[in-house]
Amino acid sequence: xxxxxxxxxxxxxxxxxxxxxxxxxxxxxxxxxxxxxxxxxxxxxxxxxxxxxxxxxxxxxxxxxxxxxxxxxxxxxxxxxxxxxxxxxxxxxxxxxxxxxxxxxxxxxxxxxxxxxxxxxxxxxxxxxxxxxxxxxxxxxxxxxxxxxxxxxxxxxxxxxxxxxxxxxxxxxxxxxxxxxxxxxxxxxxxxxxxxxxxxxxxxxxxxxxxxxxxxxxxxxxxxxxxxxxxxxxxxxxxxxxxxxxxxxxxxxxxxxxxxxxxxxxxxxxxxxxxxxxxxxxxxxxxxxxxxxxxxxxxxxxxxxxxxxxxxxxxxxxxxxxxxxxxxxxxxxxxxxxxxxxxxxxxx
Amino acid sequence: xxxxxxxxxxxxxxxxxxxxxxxxxxxxxxxxxxxxxxxxxxxxxxxxxxxxxxxxxxxxxxxxxxxxxxxxxxxxxxxxxxxxxxxxxxxxxxxxxxxxxxxxxxxxxxxxxxxxxxxxxxxxxxxxxxxxxxxxxxxxxxxxxxxxxxxxxxxxxxxxxxxxxxxxxxxxxxxxxxxxxxxxxxxxxxxxxxxxxxxxxxxxxxxxxxxxxxxxxxxxxxxxxxxxxxxxxxxxxxxxxxxxxxxxxxxxxxxxxxxxxxxxxxxxxxxxxxxxxxxxxxxxxxxxxxxxxxxxxxxxxxxxxxxxxxxxxxxxxxxxxxxxxxxxxxxxxxxxxxxxxxxxxxxx
Numbered sequence: 001x002x003x004x005x006x007x008x009x010x011x012x013x014x015x016x017x018x019x020x021x022x023x024x025x026x027x028x029x030x031x032x033x034x035x036x037x038x039x040x041x042x043x044x045x046x047x048x049x050x051x052x053x054x055x056x057x058x059x060x061x062x063x064x065x066x067x068x069x070x071x072x073x074x075x076x077x078x079x080x081x082x083x084x085x086x087x088x089x090x091x092x093x094x095x096x097x098x099x100x101x102x103x104x105x106x107x108x109x110x111x112x113x114x115x116x117x118x119x120x121x122x123x124x125x126x127x128x129x130x131x132x133x134x135x136x137x138x139x140x141x142x143x144x145x146x147x148x149x150x151x152x153x154x155x156x157x158x159x160x161x162x163x164x165x166x167x168x169x170x171x172x173x174x175x176x177x178x179x180x181x182x183x184x185x186x187x188x189x190x191x192x193x194x195x196x197x198x199x200x201x202x203x204x205x206x207x208x209x210x211x212x213x214x215x216x217x218x219x220x221x222x223x224x225x226x227x228x229x230x231x232x233x234x235x236x237x238x239x240x241x242x243x244x245x246x247x248x249x250x251x252x253x254x255x256x257x258x259x260x261x262x263x264x265x266x267x268x269x270x271x272x273x274x275x276x277x278x279x280x281x282x283x284x285x286x287x288x289x290x291x292x293x294x295x296x297x298x299x300x301x302x303x304x305x306x307x308x309x310x311x312x313x314x315x316x317x318x319x320x321x322x323x324x325x326x327x328x329x330x331x332x333x334x335x336x337x338x339x340x341x342x343x344x345x346x347x348x
Numbered sequence: 349x350x351x352x353x354x355x356x357x358x359x360x361x362x363x364x365x366x367x368x369x370x371x372x373x374x375x376x377x378x379x380x381x382x383x384x385x386x387x388x389x390x391x392x393x394x395x396x397x398x399x400x401x402x403x404x405x406x407x408x409x410x411x412x413x414x415x416x417x418x419x420x421x422x423x424x425x426x427x428x429x430x431x432x433x434x435x436x437x438x439x440x441x442x443x444x445x446x447x448x449x450x451x452x453x454x455x456x457x458x459x460x461x462x463x464x465x466x467x468x469x470x471x472x473x474x475x476x477x478x479x480x481x482x483x484x485x486x487x488x489x490x491x492x493x494x495x496x497x498x499x500x501x502x503x504x505x506x507x508x509x510x511x512x513x514x515x516x517x518x519x520x521x522x523x524x525x526x527x528x529x530x531x532x533x534x535x536x537x538x539x540x541x542x543x544x545x546x547x548x549x550x551x552x553x554x555x556x557x558x559x560x561x562x563x564x565x566x567x568x569x570x571x572x573x574x575x576x577x578x579x580x581x582x583x584x585x586x587x588x589x590x591x592x593x594x595x596x597x598x599x600x601x602x603x604x605x606x607x608x609x610x611x612x613x614x615x616x617x618x619x620x621x622x623x624x625x626x627x628x629x630x631x632x633x634x635x636x637x638x639x640x641x642x643x644x645x646x647x648x649x650x651x652x653x654x655x656x657x658x659x660x661x662x663x664x665x666x667x668x669x670x671x672x673x674x675x676x677x678x679x680x681x682x683x684x685x686x687x688x689x690x691x692x693x694x695x696x
Contacts, residue, residue, distance in 0.1 A: 093586075093588045094588070094611070094613070097611075097613060098613065099611075099636060101612070101636065102613070102635060102636065167636075167638065240441045240442070263441075263442070263445075263447075264442050264447040264449070264450030265445060265446065265450070265645075267638070267640060270633070273633065274629045274630055278629070279627040279629050279639075281622045281626070281627050284639075284642065285621065285622050285642040285643065286642060286643060287450060287642065288447060288450065288515075288640075288643065288645075289642070290515065290615070290639060291627075291632075291638060291639060291640075292636075292638025292639075292640065293633070293636065293638065294633040294634060294635065294636035294637070295633065295634060295636065297613075297636075
């Protein structure tokens with residue numbers, strides 16, 4: 001089969017690799033029908049995270065079950081499934097409290113599992129899915145093609161934006177600010193609006209992203225960054241600050257802004273993988289600003305978000321503004337790297 | 349009147365100072381009947397926080413209202429009142445959401461208010477209380493002398509321990525660990541037990557404090573510290589970690605332990621004033637461990653906790669294991685500094 005391989009910074013190739021096969025009775029084999037590139041894929045792509053050797057990449061995909069292992073109970077060939085960006089057994093003590101991203105037996109795509117078997121990356125034609133019953137979430141029927149981008153968005157960005165809002169403790173009527181206008185930040189706006197945020201402030205400098213934020217439920221847009229952005233949010237809130245902040249970037253500057261605009265007692269829900277973030281504990285203590293979040297347990301939110309997509313309540317697939325065939329995966333990365341695209345959908 | 353003055357590290361004196369008087373119509377004048385020494389008073393006492401010049405000290409007191417300004421509505425002479433460790437108007441946007449420690453017009457004892465008037469420290473015979481309606485919480489009747497230590501404990505340590513448990517999000521049935529066996533940590537045990545913690549693990553090396561923790565509701569005691577303490581808590585929880593952690597010390601080591609023993613998805617509620625704390629954001633992110641807390645909005649919790657004391661539900665006054673007359677305030681400090689006393693009550 002063909003799969004995407006990161007050879008070195010900015011060197012993405014689609015190459016012929018071994019076809020995956022069921023290795024264990026809890027596996028499923030999935031034919032990928034849509035995959036995509038994540039903002040976090042750009043860290044190694046840009047060389048910010050080291051690329052020691054060529055490796056499979058991609059952790060967001062949906063597809064059709066081709067084959068299941070003998071122990072798989074909840075899935076059968078032909079099912080349409082959404083894969084979260086981590087696999088998990090959904091039964092360990094962490095999964096049981098909704099923290100599937102800390103699953104005792106889980107792991108990530110594009111590496112090796114606990115028994116040393118290769119785990120495929122998501123940007124390829126097929127994926128062997130470990131712990132299939134715990135990992136995959138299926139739809140009752142194969143969905144309409146129009147809904148596929150939104151279901152694909154649930155594999156990471158929508159679940160991650162949702163997690164930011166959960167971690168920030170967004171409540172009905174809250175004034176919420178979202179730092180970051182990438183796909184996750186935009187999904188964070190959607191999540192905050194869905195949770196009843198009375199006022200949702202999107203922070204974005206880019207007109208097309210501002211429009212998307214507004215269509216996702218942002219009531220206000222702040223285009224300034226840094227101290228000017230902080231001042232703008234303070235002005236919007238009569239100097240009080242916001243009730244909840246979603247930090248969806250992961251840089252030190254973004255976190256600084258997030259903490260600065262939080263009102264005393266508020267929580268910053270953060271889902272941007274921290275790069276150069278230092279938490280100002282004395283300031284946080286003085287103002288009772290908490291931080292919570294981390295690697296999103298997307299699996300926990302999938303059933304609800306799947307239903308919301310299928311019922312037309314949310315359409316997070318709008319974050320995809322470019323679509324390429326698998327053979328052009330390199331362009332999928334370049335377009336996001338150069339911010340020509342918010343998020344690229346890849347068709348194997 | 350006589351009041352306690354910190355002249356320099358370990359130089360505490362009780363001296364004659366000007367009698368306070370009503371300065372503004374929102375003031376009340378309170379005759380202090382019981383005060384105490386706070387763990388945080390030890391930071392300047394030990395010279396860890398700089399002592400630039402002699403200053404009034406003490407921020408925990410109860411007493412009898414002697415006189416009120418013309419705008420004071422909720423209090424009258426003769427009322428028994430509890431003072432939180434900060435004064436606040438209880439009407440600003442921060443107070444309205446229960447964050448009185450961030451009051452736009454509030455401040456602390458033993459300094460100067462926003463208009464430059466001297467604000468008395470709590471360890472003296474009288475205190476001019478600014479914003480008396482917003483600050484003081486009275487009892488219907490002058491309480492029985494037996495209840496005074498418990499009511500005094502509400503001025504800081506019990507409200508602060510309560511805040512740690514609120515910030516940590518303690519829920520019915522949770523396994524909760526409390527780092528720190530000072531008065532605040534012990535009150536944190538009491539708070540966690542009151543909030544329904546199914547298992548409350550007190551971390552304490554001192555037998556007398558272990559006994560008190562148990563009487564406050566600790567179901568388990570871990571006497572090890574540092575890595576050994578972390579391992580002991582992991583063993584107690586089958587390697588999972590605890591659902592909520594109360595960090596009631598403020599040192600880097602205590603925070604490290606608190607974060608290490610938190611299960612993925614848990615929150616560390618911290619109320620120890622941070623000294624040398626660095627938050628390990630990458631580890632927190634990887635395990636979804638949040639931190640929340642800060643300067644406790646004791647005023648928010650006072651009405652409920654007052655009723656709990658008066659109804660015999662809680663008796664946090666048990667943290668006082670030494671009582672001295674005001675003239676011996678220096679001994680009150682020395683006993684706590686040398687850990688001969690958990691907390692010292694001072695009788696003016």
